[in-house]
Amino acid sequence: MPPPYPPPLPQLDLSTFKLMEKKHLLCLLYACTLSGAAMERHYRFEVGYTYWSPDCKENMVIGINGRFPGPEIRAKSGDTVVVELKNSLPTEGVVIHWHGIRQFGTPWADGTASISQCAINPDETFVYRFKVDKPGTYFYHGHYGMQRAAGLYGSLIVDVADGEKEPFQYDGELSLLLSDWWHESIQSQMLGLSSIPFRWVGEPQTILINGRGQNNCSLNSQCAPVMLHVRPKKTYRLRIASATSLSSLNLAIGNHKMTVVEADGNYVKPVTVNDVDIYSGESYSVLLKTNQNASSNYWLSIGIRGRLPQTQPALAILNYIPNLPSKLPFDRPPKTPKWNDYLHSKQFTYKILAKNGIPKPPANSNTQITLLNTQSKIDGYIKWSINNISLVLPSTPYIGSMKYGLKNAFHSEKPPENIPDDYDVMRPPVNPNATIGSNIYKLEFNATIDVILQNANALAENVSEIHPWHLHGHDFWILGYGDGKFTENDLANLNLRNPPLRNTVVIFPYGWTAIRFLANNPGVWAFHCHIEPHLHMGMGIILAEGVEFISKIPNEVLRCGITGQKLISNQLH
Numbered sequence: 331m332p333p334p335y336p337p338p339l340p341q342l343d344l345s346t347f348k349l350m351e352k353k354h355l356l357c358l359l360y361a362c363t364l365s366g367a368a369m370e371r372h373y374r375f376e377v378g379y380t381y382w383s384p385d386c387k388e389n390m391v392i393g394i395n396g397r398f399p400g401p402e403i404r405a406k407s408g409d410t411v412v413v414e415l416k417n418s419l420p421t422e423g424v425v426i427h428w429h430g431i432r433q434f435g436t437p438w439a440d441g442t443a444s445i446s447q448c449a450i451n452p453d454e455t456f457v458y459r460f461k462v463d464k465p466g467t468y469f470y471h472g473h474y475g476m477q478r479a480a481g482l483y484g485s486l487i488v489d490v491a492d493g494e495k496e497p498f499q500y501d502g503e504l505s506l507l508l509s510d511w512w513h514e515s516i517q518s519q520m521l522g523l524s525s526i527p528f529r530w531v532g533e534p535q536t537i538l539i540n541g542r543g544q545n546n547c548s549l550n551s552q553c554a555p556v557m558l559h560v561r562p563k564k565t566y567r568l569r570i571a572s573a574t575s576l577s578s579l580n581l582a583i584g585n586h587k588m589t590v591v592e593a594d595g596n597y598v599k600p601v602t603v604n605d606v607d608i609y610s611g612e613s614y615s616v617l618l619k620t621n622q623n624a625s626s627n628y629w630l631s632i633g634i635r636g637r638l639p640q641t642q643p644a645l646a647i648l649n650y651i652p653n654l655p656s657k658l659p660f661d662r663p664p665k666t667p668k669w670n671d672y673l674h675s676k677q678f679t680y681k682i683l684a685k686n687g688i689p690k691p692p693a694n695s696n697t698q699i700t701l702l703n704t705q706s707k708i709d710g711y712i713k714w715s716i717n718n719i720s721l722v723l724p725s726t727p728y729i730g731s732m733k734y735g736l737k738n739a740f741h742s743e744k745p746p747e748n749i750p751d752d753y754d755v756m757r758p759p760v761n762p763n764a765t766i767g768s769n770i771y772k773l774e775f776n777a778t779i780d781v782i783l784q785n786a787n788a789l790a791e792n793v794s795e796i797h798p799w800h801l802h803g804h805d806f807w808i809l810g811y812g813d814g815k816f817t818e819n820d821l822a823n824l825n826l827r828n829p830p831l832r833n834t835v836v837i838f839p840y841g842w843t844a845i846r847f848l849a850n851n852p853g854v855w856a857f858h859c860h861i862e863p864h865l866h867m868g869m870g871i872i873l874a875e876g877v878e879f880i881s882k883i884p885n886e887v888l889r890c891g892i893t894g895q896k897l898i899s900n901q902l903h
């Protein structure tokens with residue numbers, strides 16, 4: 331018997347939600363339509379290479395309908411989004427992941443090649459159909475090889491349902507989709523990452539805002555600076571999402587403070603800051619009051635965090651109407667914090683807490699998994715490994731091989747859930763050798779899962795990097811962060827009072843991050859570092875829960891590998 335849908339509520343302290351209607355509470359946890367008439371929103375995407383000049387240099391990008399970045403998808407909470415995707419890349423498969431959408435009841439629409447579906451072949455069309463159940467700022471992007479870094483991304487905005495209100499007010503809205511850009515093709519980047527000697531992708535040439543940036547410029551229209559037109563004495567909602575391949579970013583606006591109100595599609599306790607750190611895979615809404623001298627325009631700058639920058643900060647102009655957009659701001663662009671000022675980053679990150687009324691996590695978990703992040707070596711190749719296993723995706727999508735119990739479609743051994751007691755996270759690995767694996771962390775359906783993401787020293791001495799981890803199919807509560815190695819003593823200090831709900835979280839160099847989530851979404855889900863070259867080098871794991879409860883998987887997602895063969899001979903039961 332399949333479980334009731336949506337799944338039953340976990341044991342939560344309902345007394346804290348006195349002011350909240352049960353339907354709202356359910357909507358925060360599960361798919362739902364709040365009110366109003368839910369609609370289907372139809373989009374036609376044709377994905378193909380196109381010539382574009384994101385930073386004044388003409389290059390090949392993966393565009394949608396001949397444009398870069400892809401079109402904005404806009405829907406209301408409760409709506410169903412339908413994207414008819416035609417692959418017009420001449421010789422590559424493609425998929426699109428709807429980042430932050432949990433895909434309750436549609437795990438095959440998560441858009442992850444080899445995990446939730448077979449890559450869509452050239453000239454074929456696949457229809458994604460999924461419900462957007464929670465208002466917020468999201469984006470979509472390619473999830474096959476490193477196609478995101480080639481430009482395959484766009485915004486996905488979910489407004490509140492008709493008759494509902496956001497818990498804050500604003501007069502207008504501006505959207506900033508951030509990314510980073512290399513002049514080297516992704517094919518060449520991927521080859522370098524899997525070569526001996528290893529060739530790292532290096533720092534990006536340009537940071538892009540809404541697909542535009544300036545590098546050694548002769549300005550033309552495709553790379554002209556982004557202008558944000560605002561009227562004085564108003565409040566604007568800035569929706570900021572980061573689709574970067576590598577870069578951690580910091581955004582500041584001259585003379586203006588910002589109040590953070592939403593993170594990854596969840597409301598947060600409003601907090602006012604001078605600048606915002608944003609890691610790949612994260613999104614924020616901030617409120618901006620245009621309360622400064624109205625005769626000036628202002629610079630918005632975006633600088634790189636956590637890696638020695640070799641990239642100019644990105645600039646945009648906040649244009650106070652009726653000033654001419656070309657009027658240069660009185661003040662110089664704001665300086666973003668120094669790249670290695672981690673204290674500054676931690677202070678910002680620790681301030682992001684749940685807004686009152688956001689569901690709290692269950693008081694205890696059923697399972698605790700520790701994931702040690704190491705740079706490692708396999709046959710002389712540099713990889714990233716989690717508990718000594720570097721992820722390699724199988725040719726048959728997990729969703730099919732698990733549902734139909736196919737043997738030999740992936741490594742079936744249980745992956746390690748703990749790290750050796752004597753592992754010194756402050757030093758390079760004593761034995762850097764790891765193995766490749768496609769193993770699955772099988773979670774008990776409806777269990778409460780804790781994951782401790784443990785960072786460590788990379789292969790070189792005195793190097794430990796930022797890794798933003800993104801979980802598919804779920805939001806999680808961030809229970810805490812710490813420096814050094816996580817110990818049992820840290821358990822007592824975890825935040826169960828107002829931990830934010832998010833889908834992406836950073837681990838700081840040499841630090842740990844603790845998260846908790848409910849394994850209540852039948853499906854197979856990726857959990858990985860959102861740095862595209864790191865995922866390509868194996869930095870991720872696969873989770874699965876309640877696979878027996880997945881209703882009929884559409885044949886279209888299974889037409890490759892062993893499931894493809896079985897479909898031909900009518901053997902998939």
Ligand SMILES: O=C1O[C@H]([C@@H](O)CO)C(O)=C1O
Binds near residue numbers: 530788795864
């Ligand atoms: O994965 C990575 O490889 C390089 C470096 O560690 C080895 O060249 C780097 O900066 C990464 O983030």
